[in-house]
Amino acid sequence: xxxxxxxxxxxxxxxxxxxxAQIVAAAIxxxxxxxxxxxxxxxxxxxxxxxxxxISYHFSGKGDLIKQVVHQAAEQAKAYIRPxxxxxxxxxxxxxxxxxxxxxxxxxxxxxxxxMVEIARSAEGRRIFYGDTDVVDAVRALEHLLSGFxxxxxxxxxxxxxxxxxxxxxxxxxxxxRLALDPEFDISNYAREIATAFHLATRVSDTP
Amino acid sequence: xxxxxxxxxxxxxxxxxxxxAQIVAAAIxxxxxxxxxxxxxxxxxxxxxxxxxxISYHFSGKGDLIKQVVHQAAEQAKAYIRPxxxxxxxxxxxxxxxxxxxxxxxxxxxxxxxxMVEIARSAEGRRIFYGDTDVVDAVRALEHLLSGFxxxxxxxxxxxxxxxxxxxxxxxxxxxxRLALDPEFDISNYAREIATAFHLATRVSDTP
Amino acid sequence: xxxxxxxxxxxxxxxxxxxxAQIVAAAIxxxxxxxxxxxxxxxxxxxxxxxxxxISYHFSGKGDLIKQVVHQAAEQAKAYIRPxxxxxxxxxxxxxxxxxxxxxxxxxxxxxxxxMVEIARSAEGRRIFYGDTDVVDAVRALEHLLSGFxxxxxxxxxxxxxxxxxxxxxxxxxxxxRLALDPEFDISNYAREIATAFHLATRVSDTP
Amino acid sequence: xxxxxxxxxxxxxxxxxxxxAQIVAAAIxxxxxxxxxxxxxxxxxxxxxxxxxxISYHFSGKGDLIKQVVHQAAEQAKAYIRPxxxxxxxxxxxxxxxxxxxxxxxxxxxxxxxxMVEIARSAEGRRIFYGDTDVVDAVRALEHLLSGFxxxxxxxxxxxxxxxxxxxxxxxxxxxxRLALDPEFDISNYAREIATAFHLATRVSDTP
DNA sequence: TATGAATGAGGATTCATTCAT
DNA sequence: TATGAATGAATCCTCATTCAT
Numbered sequence: 001x002x003x004x005x006x007x008x009x010x011x012x013x014x015x016x017x018x019x020x021a022q023i024v025a026a027a028i029x030x031x032x033x034x035x036x037x038x039x040x041x042x043x044x045x046x047x048x049x050x051x052x053x054x055i056s057y058h059f060s061g062k063g064d065l066i067k068q069v070v071h072q073a074a075e076q077a078k079a080y081i082r083p084x085x086x087x088x089x090x091x092x093x094x095x096x097x098x099x100x101x102x103x104x105x106x107x108x109x110x111x112x113x114x115x116m117v118e119i120a121r122s123a124e125g126r127r128i129f130y131g132d133t134d135v136v137d138a139v140r141a142l143e144h145l146l147s148g149f150x151x152x153x154x155x156x157x158x159x160x161x162x163x164x165x166x167x168x169x170x171x172x173x174x175x176x177x178r179l180a181l182d183p184e185f186d187i188s189n190y191a192r193e194i195a196t197a198f199h200l201a202t203r204v205s206d207t208p
Numbered sequence: 209x210x211x212x213x214x215x216x217x218x219x220x221x222x223x224x225x226x227x228x229a230q231i232v233a234a235a236i237x238x239x240x241x242x243x244x245x246x247x248x249x250x251x252x253x254x255x256x257x258x259x260x261x262x263i264s265y266h267f268s269g270k271g272d273l274i275k276q277v278v279h280q281a282a283e284q285a286k287a288y289i290r291p292x293x294x295x296x297x298x299x300x301x302x303x304x305x306x307x308x309x310x311x312x313x314x315x316x317x318x319x320x321x322x323x324m325v326e327i328a329r330s331a332e333g334r335r336i337f338y339g340d341t342d343v344v345d346a347v348r349a350l351e352h353l354l355s356g357f358x359x360x361x362x363x364x365x366x367x368x369x370x371x372x373x374x375x376x377x378x379x380x381x382x383x384x385x386r387l388a389l390d391p392e393f394d395i396s397n398y399a400r401e402i403a404t405a406f407h408l409a410t411r412v413s414d415t416p
Numbered sequence: 417x418x419x420x421x422x423x424x425x426x427x428x429x430x431x432x433x434x435x436x437a438q439i440v441a442a443a444i445x446x447x448x449x450x451x452x453x454x455x456x457x458x459x460x461x462x463x464x465x466x467x468x469x470x471i472s473y474h475f476s477g478k479g480d481l482i483k484q485v486v487h488q489a490a491e492q493a494k495a496y497i498r499p500x501x502x503x504x505x506x507x508x509x510x511x512x513x514x515x516x517x518x519x520x521x522x523x524x525x526x527x528x529x530x531x532m533v534e535i536a537r538s539a540e541g542r543r544i545f546y547g548d549t550d551v552v553d554a555v556r557a558l559e560h561l562l563s564g565f566x567x568x569x570x571x572x573x574x575x576x577x578x579x580x581x582x583x584x585x586x587x588x589x590x591x592x593x594r595l596a597l598d599p600e601f602d603i604s605n606y607a608r609e610i611a612t613a614f615h616l617a618t619r620v621s622d623t624p
Numbered sequence: 625x626x627x628x629x630x631x632x633x634x635x636x637x638x639x640x641x642x643x644x645a646q647i648v649a650a651a652i653x654x655x656x657x658x659x660x661x662x663x664x665x666x667x668x669x670x671x672x673x674x675x676x677x678x679i680s681y682h683f684s685g686k687g688d689l690i691k692q693v694v695h696q697a698a699e700q701a702k703a704y705i706r707p708x709x710x711x712x713x714x715x716x717x718x719x720x721x722x723x724x725x726x727x728x729x730x731x732x733x734x735x736x737x738x739x740m741v742e743i744a745r746s747a748e749g750r751r752i753f754y755g756d757t758d759v760v761d762a763v764r765a766l767e768h769l770l771s772g773f774x775x776x777x778x779x780x781x782x783x784x785x786x787x788x789x790x791x792x793x794x795x796x797x798x799x800x801x802r803l804a805l806d807p808e809f810d811i812s813n814y815a816r817e818i819a820t821a822f823h824l825a826t827r828v829s830d831t832p
Numbered sequence: 833t834a835t836g837a838a839t840g841a842g843g844a845t846t847c848a849t850t851c852a853t
Numbered sequence: 854t855a856t857g858a859a860t861g862a863a864t865c866c867t868c869a870t871t872c873a874t
Contacts, residue, residue, distance in 0.1 A: 013856095013857070013858090015857080015858070016857080016858080019858080034331060035330060035331020035332060035334075036245075036330075036331065037244075037245045037330065037331065037332060038331055038332065040842075040843065040844085041843080041844065041845090042842075042843080042844095050859080050860090051859070051860050051861065052844085052845090052860095052861090053845085053846085053847090053859075053860060053861070053862090054858080054859055054860075055844095056844075056845055056846075057857095057858075057859070057860095058858090061844080061845080062843095062844065062845095118331065121329040121330070122243065122244075122245065122329075122330065123242065123243025123244070123245060123246055123326070124243065124245060124246075156408075159401060159404070159405065160397070160401050163397075163398055163401040163402065163405075164401070164405060166379070166382050166383075166386070166398075167375075167378075167379040167382065167402055167405060169382070170375075170378035170379050170381065170382035171374070171375040171378050171379065173378065174374050174375065174377070174378035175374075177334070178374070181334075189368070189371070190371050190374075193367060193368045193371040193372070194371065194375055196367070196409075197367065197371075197372060197375060197406075197409040197410075198405075198409065200364075200408050200409045201404075201405035201406065201408045201409045202405075221833090223833075224833085227833085227834095248867075248868060248869080249868080249869065249870090250867080250868075250869090258834080258835090259834070259835050259836065260835095260836090260868095260869080260870090261834075261835060261836070261837090261870085261871080261872090262833080262834055262835075263869095264869075264870060264871075265833075265834070265835095266833095269869080269870085270869065270870095429835095429836070429837090431836080431837070432836080432837080435837080450747060451746060451747020451748055451750075451751075452661075452746075452747065453660075453661045453746065453747065453748055454747055454748065456863075456864065456865085457864085457865065457866090458863080458864085458865095466838080466839090467838070467839050467840065468839095468840090468865085468866090469838075469839060469840065469841090469866085469867085469868090470837080470838055470839075471865095472865075472866060472867075473836095473837075473838070473839090474837090477865080477866075478864095478865065478866090534747065537745040537746070538659065538660075538661065538745075538746065539658065539659020539660070539661060539662055539742070540659065540661060540662075572824075575817060575820070575821065576813070576817050579813075579814055579817040579818065579821075580817070580821060582795070582798050582799075582802070582814075583791075583794075583795040583798065583818055583821060585798070586791075586794035586795050586797065586798035587790070587791040587794050587795065589794065590790050590791065590793070590794035591790075593750070594790070597750075605784070605787075606787050606790075609783060609784045609787040609788070610787065610791055612783070612825075613783065613787075613788060613791060613822075613825040613826075614821075614825065616780075616824050616825045617820075617821035617822065617824045617825045618821075637854090639854075640854085643854085643855095664846075664847060664848080665847075665848060665849090666846080666847075666848090674855080674856085675855070675856050675857065676847095676848080676849090676856095676857090677849085677850080677851090677855075677856060677857070677858090678854080678855055678856075679848095680848070680849055680850075681854075681855070681856095682854095685848080685849085686847095686848065686849095
């Protein structure tokens with residue numbers, strides 16, 4: 001959850017930065033459309049009307065491009081979600097904000113999220129990020145949130161925060177294929193339902 | 209949920225049936241091991257010590273093989289899970305049985321489940337099953353269970369059964385990568401936690 | 417210098433054996449013609465009128481093919497040269513036989529030798545054979561011959577067998593590019609001259 | 625053997641001359657390190673911290689650059705070797721000086737020599753110099769030396785100077801890969817041994 | 833039934849080169 | 854002078870599929 005900055009990034013021209021972003025964006029759309037395995041350099045390049053070689057020119061390899069895809073998508077997601085969580089003060093409020101802002105972001109940036117999920121799910125994608133923190137972070141940060149406020153007494157004390165975090169992330173990510181396939185899928189309703197479900201699953205029990 | 213037999217299946221010799229089952233089993237293990245994209249005919253054939261061509265001989269294409277993989281895996285899962293659900297009489301009991309038997313089956317047949325999830329998640333796999341019922345069935349059957357007993361007053365009346373079914377399936381399927389990657393993952397504990405969480409999320413509210 | 421046999425060679429069909437030999441032969445000619453770097457699968461395949469993929473089908477990679485090229489060429493060379501050396505009884509006789517039979521073989525199998533030298537000289541080729549014995553053997557075997565008969569008093573005692581072996585091999589291999597480029601190059605005359613030169617360079621000094 | 629200047633060389637600014645020399649030097653080191661095939665413009669440019677394009681700007685093509693590499697290396701070698709030969713008065717003295725100064729230069733300018741040999745050996749390199757005099761010169765000059773003093777009665781009359789020159793050059797050049805690969809290779813000892821060997825091979829026979 | 837031979841498309845990547853700036 | 858952006862050809866390799874045997 002550390003803010004984006006990496007000290008040793010190579011300096012880049014304006015044009016290069018633009019091209020890289022453009023290619024990353026095209027990669028995101030291509031992955032969302034054709035899946036991770038279907039997102040060949042050829043298809044990405046075709047979408048932009050550039051040569052395959054140019055992608056290799058700007059990225060040191062397929063793995064590099066994929067990493068940038070995830071990085072870019074993750075940064076955007078964090079920028080969207082974090083303030084909405086921090087605007088809340090209670091654990092349950094934050095949990096609801098977490099779920100709803102995650103899904104709201106997904107609704108507004110379908111492809112970003114579809115691409116991330118697609119990458120995370122593919123075996124090759126997991127190989128690229130083997131040992132990388134960025135990916136597991138999503139679950140871990142949520143787990144911390146849960147266990148923190150559980151200790152503070154704002155959540156039911158007898159659930160396993162790790163398991164609960166997995167379940168919540170799974171429910172969020174499950175929206176992704178529906179978004180992609182079902183044009184009538186109502187994501188804000190989905191968000192409300194999920195938030196309520198996990199509110200009930202985590203609240204301190206009401207009877208003494 | 210109709211039992212395996214389709215009317216227009218071609219007649220098969222004993223040997224052919226055996227070979228097909230053998231190849232499907234090898235495909236399951238290969239997918240579980242190397243991922244969907246990594247499960248080439250070459251690798252599957254190598255595992256069995258047969259020629260690549262033989263797979264093409266027995267299956268009309270890769271899509272056909274994948275369909276059989278899912279079919280075979282799904283049949284086994286149903287055979288395991290259904291009686292355990294039907295042994296229960298109440299809605300909450302059935303829900304708990306659904307969750308726990310699903311995860312128990314996953315624990316005992318890792319590869320079957322990993323393969324199914326791997327296929328369901330891959331874009332190419334989804335393309336193969338586009339419009340196919342087998343895959344959506346898992347969610348739909350659960351949804352029927354929920355809405356049936358919701359009508360009967362055994363579940364909280366104000367949740368959307370479709371959304372809840374998605375969330376439950378997602379939580380169950382999320383166990384798959386953990387099973388594959390984390391050898392210390394305790395699936396029976398995970399099952400208990402998930403069952404409890406969704407029990408709380410679906411029970412009729414206790415306060416008037 | 418151990419005879420060809422490798423115990424664990426995979427069994428091969430008649431056709432496969434033939435194809436492999438054919439491809440190796442085409443590779444030899446292509447290397448001789450276009451150099452190591454110029455011997456792409458495409459060019460080799462084109463020469464045979466087969467597809468590029470077929471070469472990949474029969475050989476596990478470029479390195480594998482190159483190894484077979486060297487192996488095949490080396491076996492033929494050994495089969496030609498060894499009996500001619502062993503037919504001699506004295507050190508000087510063997511040395512002359514070594515030089516002359518090497519060069520005679522080169523004259524009769526230009527491409528074989530050109531290919532071997534080309535491979536041995538290219539950086540990539542050396543990478544493939546890094547640590548391999550087959551290649552250094554040529555110098556080492558000669559060195560043993562020299563030092564053996566030097567000890568026996570049949571060669572001048574005060575030369576370094578290793579250095580001398582290098583020089584002799586170099587003189588032999590130097591014929592290769594001439595063979596390739598100069599159609600008028602008289603290799604048997606070259607052989608005689610070289611044999612004489614190194615006879616003089618290695619004989620026990622005639623004056624007491 | 626004509627001194628460097630060609631009449632129709634284009635005029636060059638100081639900077640251009642410096643850059644060209646710098647690039648040629650980098651090319652030499654790169655070839656020595658990565659082999660001829662491995663010496664791409666990319667690697668050469670990287671070593672200097674300049675752009676690939678700049679090399680294309682200064683040289684009309686890869687062939688041009690390679691020619692300059694050989695030219696520059698050859699000039700340096702000649703400047704080192706010639707005076708050492710001319711300091712001798714007898715044929716055998718000159719031959720020994722030729723061999724020893726060649727090898728001494730190689731010891732002191734490994735990369736120069738390795739690069740030259742690497743180029744001369746590669747098929748692509750030979751293609752570039754097809755019909756070029758610079759390369760054959762090395763052999764031809766030595767051949768003149770041998771035949772001149774042979775006529776003068778200072779060398780054995782019955783050897784073929786052309787063949788002998790080839791053998792001597794080959795022995796000298798054979799040191800190059802050893803220099804590159806074997807850090808313990810003792811080149812001055814090698815030089816002495818070779819010089820002695822060819823002294824014996826070329827001297828007028830001592831017995832009437 | 834099963835094999836092994838063969839294809840051809842498509843994969844990422846590297847390369848020398850060109851050109852506007 | 855020099856750069857950096859871009860190209861297109863060429864590299865090896867893997868894949869699913871076909872077909873004669």
